[in-house]
Amino acid sequence: MKSPAQSPLAQQIRETKQTRVPVEASLKTDDRILARITDGIYRQPSSALRELISNAYDADATEVVILTDAPRFSTITIRDNGLGLTPESLEHLIEHIGGSAKRTLAGADLEVTKRGDPTKSPGGRKLIGKLGIGLFSVAQFTRHFLVITKTRGDRFRTVADITLGPVNQDERLIDPKANGESQIERGHARIWTEPAPKDESQGTEVKLLDLLPRTRDELASVDLWARIDFEIENEGRALTRAPYFHIGRISRKNPDELELPPRLPWNETHEAREKFEMFLQSVRVLADEDKALVDIEAVCDRYLQTLWTLSLTAPLDYVDNHPFDLSPDGELLFFQLANKTKGQAEPLRLKLGETPRKRLNLKTPYLSKGDTFEVFIDGVQLFRPIVFREQPKTQSAVSTPLAFIGRCREEFEKKPVDLSGGKLDFEAYLFWTPKVIPTQHQGVMIRVGNAAGVPFDRTFMGYQVSEQTRLRQITAEVFVSEGLDGAINLDRESFNYAHPHYQFLVKWLHSAIRQLTNRHKEVGKELRGKRLLEKGAKALRKLDLLVEQKVKARGIEDVPEIVLLERSDEKSASGLRREGKIVLRKRLALPARKGEKQTNAALQSLAFLEGKAVAIGQILHAWGLLEVLSFEDQEILIQDILEILMADAE
Amino acid sequence: MMKDEESDFVDEIVQSKLPQHTSPARDDFQPWHKVRKQFIREKQWNLLVSEMVRRYLKRQLQTDTTDWLADEEESDRSSEIPEGVILDRPLRCLVIPGDDLLDLRSLYKDTRPFNCYIKYLGFNQGQGSDQKRTRVDVANNEVTSLKEVASNSTVAPDQFQSIASTKSQAYRYMKDYGPFHVVNLDLCDSLFPSLTVDAKYYSAIHRLAEYQMKSQTVPWLLFITTQIEPSQVSVPDFSKMCTPTQHNLRAHPDFAERLASVLPPEALQDDGAIVVISQLNDEQMIFVFGVALGKWLISLGATSSPTWVVEMLRSYRYAIRRDPFVEMLSLAFQFLPKFSPPIDKTGLSKLFVSASQPSSELDSALKLLTAVGKIGDVDLLLKADPDLCSAMEKASADLLESAGYDRERYLEWQGRYYD
Numbered sequence A: 001m002k003s004p005a006q007s008p009l010a011q012q013i014r015e016t017k018q019t020r021v022p023v024e025a026s027l028k029t030d031d032r033i034l035a036r037i038t039d040g041i042y043r044q045p046s047s048a049l050r051e052l053i054s055n056a057y058d059a060d061a062t063e064v065v066i067l068t069d070a071p072r073f074s075t076i077t078i079r080d081n082g083l084g085l086t087p088e089s090l091e092h093l094i095e096h097i098g099g100s101a102k103r104t105l106a107g108a109d110l111e112v113t114k115r116g117d118p119t120k121s122p123g124g125r126k127l128i129g130k131l132g133i134g135l136f137s138v139a140q141f142t143r144h145f146l147v148i149t150k151t152r153g154d155r156f157r158t159v160a161d162i163t164l165g166p167v168n169q170d171e172r173l174i175d176p177k178a179n180g181e182s183q184i185e186r187g188h189a190r191i192w193t194e195p196a197p198k199d200e201s202q203g204t205e206v207k208l209l210d211l212l213p214r215t216r217d218e219l220a221s222v223d224l225w226a227r228i229d230f231e232i233e234n235e236g237r238a239l240t241r242a243p244y245f246h247i248g249r250i251s252r253k254n255p256d257e258l259e260l261p262p263r264l265p266w267n268e269t270h271e272a273r274e275k276f277e278m279f280l281q282s283v284r285v286l287a288d289e290d291k292a293l294v295d296i297e298a299v300c301d302r303y304l305q306t307l308w309t310l311s312l313t314a315p316l317d318y319v320d321n322h323p324f325d326l327s328p329d330g331e332l333l334f335f336q337l338a339n340k341t342k343g344q345a346e347p348l349r350l351k352l353g354e355t356p357r358k359r360l361n362l363k364t365p366y367l368s369k370g371d372t373f374e375v376f377i378d379g380v381q382l383f384r385p386i387v388f389r390e391q392p393k394t395q396s397a398v399s400t401p402l403a404f405i406g407r408c409r410e411e412f413e414k415k416p417v418d419l420s421g422g423k424l425d426f427e428a429y430l431f432w433t434p435k436v437i438p439t440q441h442q443g444v445m446i447r448v449g450n451a452a453g454v455p456f457d458r459t460f461m462g463y464q465v466s467e468q469t470r471l472r473q474i475t476a477e478v479f480v481s482e483g484l485d486g487a488i489n490l491d492r493e494s495f496n497y498a499h500p501h502y503q504f505l506v507k508w509l510h511s512a513i514r515q516l517t518n519r520h521k522e523v524g525k526e527l528r529g530k531r532l533l534e535k536g537a538k539a540l541r542k543l544d545l546l547v548e549q550k551v552k553a554r555g556i557e558d559v560p561e562i563v564l565l566e567r568s569d570e571k572s573a574s575g576l577r578r579e580g581k582i583v584l585r586k587r588l589a590l591p592a593r594k595g596e597k598q599t600n601a602a603l604q605s606l607a608f609l610e611g612k613a614v615a616i617g618q619i620l621h622a623w624g625l626l627e628v629l630s631f632e633d634q635e636i637l638i639q640d641i642l643e644i645l646m647a648d649a650e
Numbered sequence B: 001m002m003k004d005e006e007s008d009f010v011d012e013i014v015q016s017k018l019p020q021h022t023s024p025a026r027d028d029f030q031p032w033h034k035v036r037k038q039f040i041r042e043k044q045w046n047l048l049v050s051e052m053v054r055r056y057l058k059r060q061l062q063t064d065t066t067d068w069l070a071d072e073e074e075s076d077r078s079s080e081i082p083e084g085v086i087l088d089r090p091l092r093c094l095v096i097p098g099d100d101l102l103d104l105r106s107l108y109k110d111t112r113p114f115n116c117y118i119k120y121l122g123f124n125q126g127q128g129s130d131q132k133r134t135r136v137d138v139a140n141n142e143v144t145s146l147k148e149v150a151s152n153s154t155v156a157p158d159q160f161q162s163i164a165s166t167k168s169q170a171y172r173y174m175k176d177y178g179p180f181h182v183v184n185l186d187l188c189d190s191l192f193p194s195l196t197v198d199a200k201y202y203s204a205i206h207r208l209a210e211y212q213m214k215s216q217t218v219p220w221l222l223f224i225t226t227q228i229e230p231s232q233v234s235v236p237d238f239s240k241m242c243t244p245t246q247h248n249l250r251a252h253p254d255f256a257e258r259l260a261s262v263l264p265p266e267a268l269q270d271d272g273a274i275v276v277i278s279q280l281n282d283e284q285m286i287f288v289f290g291v292a293l294g295k296w297l298i299s300l301g302a303t304s305s306p307t308w309v310v311e312m313l314r315s316y317r318y319a320i321r322r323d324p325f326v327e328m329l330s331l332a333f334q335f336l337p338k339f340s341p342p343i344d345k346t347g348l349s350k351l352f353v354s355a356s357q358p359s360s361e362l363d364s365a366l367k368l369l370t371a372v373g374k375i376g377d378v379d380l381l382l383k384a385d386p387d388l389c390s391a392m393e394k395a396s397a398d399l400l401e402s403a404g405y406d407r408e409r410y411l412e413w414q415g416r417y418y419d
């Protein structure tokens, strides 16, 4: 037998194989505060799905299938092929809400953690769960759900039909334990086993039944449609824009029919992956075409928004490349971030084919070789929808995206562990691009292990400096491999700001933004200069052509060469003249200029002025007017003409 | 309480019923647990699906594209598919699978030799009642966790009939999971034009055919199981159903002659054309119904574009009751796409492309008559072959056991039935 300490409930569950009479059990918690959690602490339907996906990940599943019956949402099924729950872990789950076995020494006995490393799953993934409340996030959806689970090699599957406790009553106390502690009842489970063939199959299915009307309405965007209906009724037309893409709308008369067919970025014939790619592509294209559609909330109904949010927060692969696996191709500039308060980001000159991962020895996402995790929702495969290639172009000076990459390991060596919370280790990138699409990708996302609770934080952890435009052009992710766990709040959707790890991250991130800002300004300046030079060169070329034309019109084939000399080179004048060239000394031929700054623009206009001096000289020469003057008069004449021209220009 | 103080917000916030726990399924045995149903599964459905999969595989291996309509050579039929060759796409099935998904489990087992990967969509509206729902959920969990079954296979809580409306959620499910290779309509009630049941099945099958013919490109199978109760026949409806048959009777002496040979002279009117329903005995009624249903499907295929040729394959019947006479008819149809190759009439091209034979409606109708004439009686077949009977009994017991039933109790129940 697997479990060394087989306990009553687990034992009873196993016995149902013979008795075929289900076991009745109370859902219990040791803690009054945790008892509240079964009432629901989450704000969005996506939170519950995120928790269930995380559980599948922790159970080493390689595939999760979610079926929602959208837009009807009669039931929602979350099915994985992970390790499943033994009767023992089911017992633990039911009798110790809020007392996860993950990251504890008991975890290995219950086969939820790796032997010898309680922070990892049996298969070696860094665990997401640890509090033991995630499953009860389903309270967001329903007070009634089914868990059907099987572990590999077992000849039965276990079925638990779970109802969550009353909403209105105070927690019911139940039989005090021997040591005097009492537990609180928060629900009820009926559990039995069903025989199964002895095979390799394994997995867990959570089926949410009797969905709460509110949640169902929320998923179906009922509020939004109702508002549009109201406007049409009262104003004669909709003032609110209907979402561009939506899952359709269930008829108010017949819940099995749609009164509005879905409008999706894909169609049924596309493969699961293609569907997501088309979704992403459509969102990007729409944002490019229509300013109002940069915001995903304008493009998508709640259902599609939920898909998007999940794709951001679940432990998935990037739709294209992980940012650390990008390689240079002129479309992207790389920098390495410094970990010092006053540090500067240094250009990361990668060789062709070299990646930041290779150069900086980056480890994220810490997956074992060959490990995969795929999530499908209603036939659409989810991916992290963040892309770094083919960024939209805008008018801003810098149009090349900039990728700032950093890694940091802080041991807090000289501080007591009790105060520092131990080691903190993370890798990160800040990606600057002219326009972040959709707007929901502006900000920073913190992933602990491979998981995140919420999408992007647009405040960049409270960055105060007013860099509004630039901040809106940054997408950043921090991948924490060690530490920060203790700073995550219960709902996994916010952090405890006082935690030293959080504080450290704030400081690091703000320094990184400062480094990005400096580099961005610099790159901008350089590029602006380069662009001006290019513009100037073009103007000069035009001038050359013009002169050539005029000179030819006078019947002269060769345009005479005119050399402009700096003061320091004036000695060579007579030699050049002997070679038949016309020489002008800048000191005399160009109008005097008053202490101008050496800006790019100033240099630019000087170059153009010189070009004009040459052009005037060439024309005068073609008309035979230069030869009649002394060298010095030639220079003065040209200066006079230039001055007159400039006066005009100013 | 005063009326004006009452609100009507509550329904949108709080459900009226406390969630009810469900319980494990009990071993209550049903007609479809009988041995003869197992015969239908194995000898009709699974066998025909296997044969079709074998054709798909062959097509997959071939470089030249033979006509799906061309008859297979006898030697071809037996030739082996090399080991390790697997179907390059999932076998998509639309089923009315019952609460235990028995037919799917059986299909899975029997198609193992072909390694095909099954993806199914089931319709089962009964899921609404808690007890049955859990049962379907558990069964669905079991079957989807089989190695070669797509894990996003599902059983939708809708009636199959609902697909008739393009607005229905059922129709959306069909489009999401199709186009199908196998459609198995194991109907609990009846397609038979009857006074007592008002079935909406014809619209649904019409919609299904429309969708399939538009989206599918390879042959597909349609199984229809329906009860027939001649004493309840609705004469006007049945007459309407027989219209295409009557057309054949009038237009084709061959057809009329063949039909006349199996029907009593009284059943044909003076002009020798119109079937008089009231003159048919129970047996003949089944015969005419089979022909009429087949003709209806043939005409659906013939009128779509591109056209589909519909053939009846091995079909069976068995008795439900003797008095009044009620029979179960389990029909199999194959839909074959008919694409016509381009023909160069000028001779500019040196390619030899044989023009496809125009398939005549009469050919199909005559073939149909033959097929209906060969509908096998499962009761007789089992009675005549005790070995077959006990093999089916064992297979049936295995199947039910795999779905969580008690084997001993089943065998006892089954024995009592056959006494």
Ligand SMILES: Nc1ncnc2c1ncn2[C@@H]1O[C@H](COP(=O)(O)OP(=O)(O)O)[C@@H](O)[C@H]1O
Residues within 6 Å of the ligand: A051, A055, A056, A058, A059, A080, A082, A083, A084, A085, A089, A093, A100, A101, A102, A112, A128, A129, A130, A131, A132, A133, A134, A135, A136, A203, A204
């Ligand atoms: N999909 C699943 N596969 C296997 N075990 C699961 C699954 N979902 C939940 N569990 C079990 O239930 C326990 C409680 O889950 P949860 O409430 O999310 O807390 P936590 O993930 O923090 O442990 C987990 O520790 C795990 O043992």
Ligand SMILES: [Mg+2]
Residues within 6 Å of the ligand: A051, A054, A055, A128, A129, A130, A132, A133, A134, A135
């Ligand atoms: Mg969890």
